[in-house]
Amino acid sequence: MTTPPRLDVQNLQSFFFTRSGLIKAVNDVSFSINQGETLALVGESGCGKSMTALSLLRLLPAPGKIVGGEVFLDDRDLLRLPDIEMRRIRGNDIAMIFQEPMTSLNPVLKIGEQIAEVLRLHKGLSQKAALKQAAGLLTQVGISDPVRRLRDYPHQLSGGQRQRIMIAIALACDPKLLIADEPTTALDVTIQAQIMDLLLELKQQRQMTMLLISHDLGIVAGNADKIAVMYAGQIVEYGSIEKVFHNPLHPYTQGLLQCIPRLGQRHNLPTIPGQLPDLRKQLTGCLFLDRCSGPCAPCSKQMPQIKEIEPGHSVRCWRY
Amino acid sequence: MPLLEVKNLRKSFRMKNSLGRTSGQLIAVNDVSLNVKQGETLGLVGESGCGKSTTGKLILQLLHPDAGQVFFAGEELTGLSPKQMRPYRRRMQMIFQDPFSSLNPRMTIGEILREPLQIHRLAPARQLRERVVDLLERVGLSAEHELRYPHEFSGGQRQRVGIARALAVEPQLIIADEPVSALDLSVQAQILNLLQKFQREQGLSYIFIAHDLAVIEHVSDRIAVMYLGKIVELTNAQELYKNPRHPYTEALLNAVPTPDPGHPRPAALKGEIPSPIDPPTGCYFHPRCPYAETICRQQEPLLENISEDHCVACHFVSRVGRYLFKK
Numbered sequence: 001m002t003t004p005p006r007l008d009v010q011n012l013q014s015f016f017f018t019r020s021g022l023i024k025a026v027n028d029v030s031f032s033i034n035q036g037e038t039l040a041l042v043g044e045s046g047c048g049k050s051m052t053a054l055s056l057l058r059l060l061p062a063p064g065k066i067v068g069g070e071v072f073l074d075d076r077d078l079l080r081l082p083d084i085e086m087r088r089i090r091g092n093d094i095a096m097i098f099q100e101p102m103t104s105l106n107p108v109l110k111i112g113e114q115i116a117e118v119l120r121l122h123k124g125l126s127q128k129a130a131l132k133q134a135a136g137l138l139t140q141v142g143i144s145d146p147v148r149r150l151r152d153y154p155h156q157l158s159g160g161q162r163q164r165i166m167i168a169i170a171l172a173c174d175p176k177l178l179i180a181d182e183p184t185t186a187l188d189v190t191i192q193a194q195i196m197d198l199l200l201e202l203k204q205q206r207q208m209t210m211l212l213i214s215h216d217l218g219i220v221a222g223n224a225d226k227i228a229v230m231y232a233g234q235i236v237e238y239g240s241i242e243k244v245f246h247n248p249l250h251p252y253t254q255g256l257l258q259c260i261p262r263l264g265q266r267h268n269l270p271t272i273p274g275q276l277p278d279l280r281k282q283l284t285g286c287l288f289l290d291r292c293s294g295p296c297a298p299c300s301k302q303m304p305q306i307k308e309i310e311p312g313h314s315v316r317c318w319r320y
Numbered sequence: 321m322p323l324l325e326v327k328n329l330r331k332s333f334r335m336k337n338s339l340g341r342t343s344g345q346l347i348a349v350n351d352v353s354l355n356v357k358q359g360e361t362l363g364l365v366g367e368s369g370c371g372k373s374t375t376g377k378l379i380l381q382l383l384h385p386d387a388g389q390v391f392f393a394g395e396e397l398t399g400l401s402p403k404q405m406r407p408y409r410r411r412m413q414m415i416f417q418d419p420f421s422s423l424n425p426r427m428t429i430g431e432i433l434r435e436p437l438q439i440h441r442l443a444p445a446r447q448l449r450e451r452v453v454d455l456l457e458r459v460g461l462s463a464e465h466e467l468r469y470p471h472e473f474s475g476g477q478r479q480r481v482g483i484a485r486a487l488a489v490e491p492q493l494i495i496a497d498e499p500v501s502a503l504d505l506s507v508q509a510q511i512l513n514l515l516q517k518f519q520r521e522q523g524l525s526y527i528f529i530a531h532d533l534a535v536i537e538h539v540s541d542r543i544a545v546m547y548l549g550k551i552v553e554l555t556n557a558q559e560l561y562k563n564p565r566h567p568y569t570e571a572l573l574n575a576v577p578t579p580d581p582g583h584p585r586p587a588a589l590k591g592e593i594p595s596p597i598d599p600p601t602g603c604y605f606h607p608r609c610p611y612a613e614t615i616c617r618q619q620e621p622l623l624e625n626i627s628e629d630h631c632v633a634c635h636f637v638s639r640v641g642r643y644l645f646k647k
């Protein structure tokens with residue numbers, strides 16, 4: 001008997017209803033993550049990674065709306081829960097590390113207060129016990145002098161320190177599912193390695209499940225089990241990390257892997273020429289068509305569907 | 321004469337205890353000296369919290385140093401009044417690390433980019449729109465984005481707006497603080513190529529702060545490595561990668577993750593992370609340094625030239641390199 005996945009997302013669609021038209025930011029996204037597994041979500045800036053993550057938590061900003069799909073956490077469909085229950089799930093079962101720390105930290109509250117609040121609320125600790133545990137969390141995320149640091153306001157911290165405060169807050173409530181949106185963008189590689197070790201430990205010891213959004217393919221390769229590659233609101237390739245890295249099928253994935261800068265490489269960096277299509281336009285063919293290195297006949301006429309090519313490896317492309 | 325010369329900059333912040341009284345100080349930038357020539361890129365790397373952003377803000381006089389001097393094109397900036405500083409504001413730009421809080425939430429992107437062009441009279445009124453669209457396209461955005469507000473963008477799109485704004489006023493020096501940290505590889509490469517193109521065409525100089533060593537190596541002529549407020553190594557980019565001479569630089573190079581799932585994950589640096597409020601004695605790196613001996617706990621190593629363009633602050637320069645793994 002196979003156990004059902006911890007998180008199962010089916011045909012998720014989230015659109016922005018703006019003055020200038022409908023933006024299909026998340027357009028028919030499906031993936032699943034088993035307990036204790038890490039799925040990496042990668043893709044071009046603006047392709048819909050953060051909006052996918054926010055949709056799972058039902059925190060999509062206006063004028064965005066989830067217009068379709070299902071999101072199962074174990075056996076509960078999050079998109080159909082009453083608001084109060086959803087609030088309980090956020091924070092208790094699912095925690096999120098937001099992409100921009102400054103937008104989610106409260107600028108007029110000391111960081112100690114902000115972490116302690118989570119611990120009081122979700123773990124029922126006293127203020128004193130909460131502050132003590134908060135200091136421990138700061139040490140775990142590599143912040144020195146934690147007791148003194150708890151008295152700092154967010155603006156007194158460096159970019160990477162703020163990011164680590166966000167990580168500490170997310171981990172404070174011991175989530176079943178962690179959504180980490182670019183969690184290490186402000187961290188040097190040694191602190192980054194320390195944070196990734198901490199996350200791996202939580203995964204191994206507590207079977208934490210993780211959705212990891214990152215454009216750092218080194219981090220993805222070393223920490224994820226599966227990968228979903230997004231383009232213009234859709235998943236274009238999906239599979240185990242080994243399969244996708246060693247045998248990328250979609251031309252976007254192939255291009256992306258060729259862009260990896262390596263130490264010691266000084267010449268002009270390769271890019272994928274062109275840019276994301278205007279998400280408001282009604283496009284009939286493949287969304288990657290304009291940038292594709294080898295389109296074929298059906299590409300301009302019909303949108304390809306995602307198709308399993310070999311067990312555990314799917315692609316959305318007419319070439320296969 | 322270098323375009324920018326920074327001498328012995330120092331900045332501390334006062335720390336308060338729970339009663340609100342001053343209790344000790346945090347030395348964020350500690351005796352930093354560097355220079356940048358016209359058309360040159362100086363990379364700045366170091367541990368999170370080591371003082372990189374503070375150094376950038378001190379250079380632009382957005383923060384006032386406790387001590388030290390900043391010279392731009394031969395003029396001393398330290399001590400200038402805000403009014404005297406004004407002509408320099410356009411010539412020196414900063415791309416801020418946190419794009420969201422540096423963009424006015426009540427202005428559309430078009431307005432954000434138009435404003436500096438108008439203030440500095442860089443384009444006649446009828447060409448403004450064209451210039452704005454051109455800037456957007458250069459950073460991989462398009463005219464469709466002109467009427468949107470900052471919150472209507474993704475993280476990486478906002479970061480590119482910050483870059484477009486800095487480039488808009490045709491500065492001589494840009495301090496770019498993690499300018500591509502939120503960008504996927506293809507867009508990142510596109511932006512780096514763009515910054516380098518501007519440099520070739522206009523002789524722009526950059527101070528480039530980034531944590532991605534492959535990026536830093538690619539764009540920089542010289543690289544300064546900071547640790548706990550001080551520069552510990554400074555040399556040209558190739559030398560730094562091939563022949564790191566400070567144990568912290570070596571640890572950084574070893575911690576770069578490899579984009580290949582079969583590869584072992586890099587190891588984190590061992591030892592407790594020191595506090596800038598109570599820095600260790602002697603060499604600040606000694607509690608985590610695999611080469612440390614007694615002298616390291618007692619005496620601070622000075623930043624010294626080991627060759628013409630390679631400075632290092634370490635008592636055991638000649639031993640370092642032993643633990644560097646070749647990738």
Ligand SMILES: Nc1ncnc2c1ncn2[C@@H]1O[C@H](COP(=O)(O)OP(=O)(O)OP(=O)(O)O)[C@@H](O)[C@H]1O
Pocket residue numbers: 016018023025043044045046047048049050051052061062063064099279471472473474475476477502503504
């Ligand atoms: N409030 C909004 N109104 C209109 N469009 C929006 C809004 N928020 C986001 N978008 C658009 O939705 C698309 C998806 O955005 P999202 O933040 O999910 O991208 P992302 O993949 O996380 O990118 P990045 O890597 O740059 O963070 C983008 O094209 C963005 O411009």
Ligand SMILES: Nc1ncnc2c1ncn2[C@@H]1O[C@H](COP(=O)(O)OP(=O)(O)OP(=O)(O)O)[C@@H](O)[C@H]1O
Pocket residue numbers: 155156157158159160161186187188333334346347348366367368369370371372373374375417596
């Ligand atoms: N306004 C402030 N008040 C008190 N301390 C501050 C203030 N600004 C910065 N600091 C402290 O100064 C030190 C250096 O901060 P800075 O932002 O320069 O680091 P950084 O090298 O840019 O780090 P990161 O890579 O994480 O962005 C940090 O320990 C930070 O907490």
Ligand code: SF4
Pocket residue numbers: 566567568603604605606607609610611612613616621633634635636637
């Ligand atoms: S001086 Fe000593 S402790 Fe400091 S880096 Fe060199 S060997 Fe290590």
Ligand SMILES: [Mg+2]
Pocket residue numbers: 049050051099181474475476
């Ligand atoms: Mg995002």
Ligand SMILES: [Mg+2]
Pocket residue numbers: 158159160372373374417497
């Ligand atoms: Mg910084």
